[in-house]
Amino acid sequence: MATYSGSNYTKFLSPSPFPVGTNPGYMGAEWEGKVRAIYDTYTFAGETSGSFVNVGVLRAGEVYLGCEIVNAALGASTTLQLGDQGCTGLAANDARYMAAQSSVSAGNIIGKDASSGLGFKAPGDLVLQLKTGGGACTGQVQITIWKVCPN
Numbered sequence: 406m407a408t409y410s411g412s413n414y415t416k417f418l419s420p421s422p423f424p425v426g427t428n429p430g431y432m433g434a435e436w437e438g439k440v441r442a443i444y445d446t447y448t449f450a451g452e453t454s455g456s457f458v459n460v461g462v463l464r465a466g467e468v469y470l471g472c473e474i475v476n477a478a479l480g481a482s483t484t485l486q487l488g489d490q491g492c493t494g495l496a497a498n499d500a501r502y503m504a505a506q507s508s509v510s511a512g513n514i515i516g517k518d519a520s521s522g523l524g525f526k527a528p529g530d531l532v533l534q535l536k537t538g539g540g541a542c543t544g545q546v547q548i549t550i551w552k553v554c555p556n
């Protein structure tokens with residue numbers, strides 16, 4: 406049986422994984438960073454499909470881990486997705502962290518989509534946005550976003 410190392414563990418074993426003098430090192434939020442949470446609420450009052458709600462910021466160097474949305478039944482055919490406004494050198498992506506999920510029924514939406522934003526490291530400050538889809542939304546949402554910050 407063999408032993409293998411993950412990509413960040415391999416970086417940790419490098420000669421200079423952490424800043425030394427003018428060497429910036431290789432490690433950031435991905436290795437022993439601090440997990441932080443962003444919590445926000447918003448009450449929709451008939452906002453149309455395609456509306457955006459700013460719900461937080463992923464700062465340069467921070468890594469997205471996931472989100473949870475607790476929502477009321479927002480209306481027929483409604484969806485929510487989580488993305489960002491982009492930054493210098495990075496185009497906006499309205500579903501970078503969570504593809505559209507139904508918000509027709511009250512419940513919890515878990516946003517940990519490995520094909521999208523899980524583990525995404527922000528190259529600059531990114532304003533995080535919920536985007537509505539499918540129909541007009543009415544009711545409250547609560548969102549918690551988890552991210553890892555550099556030490």
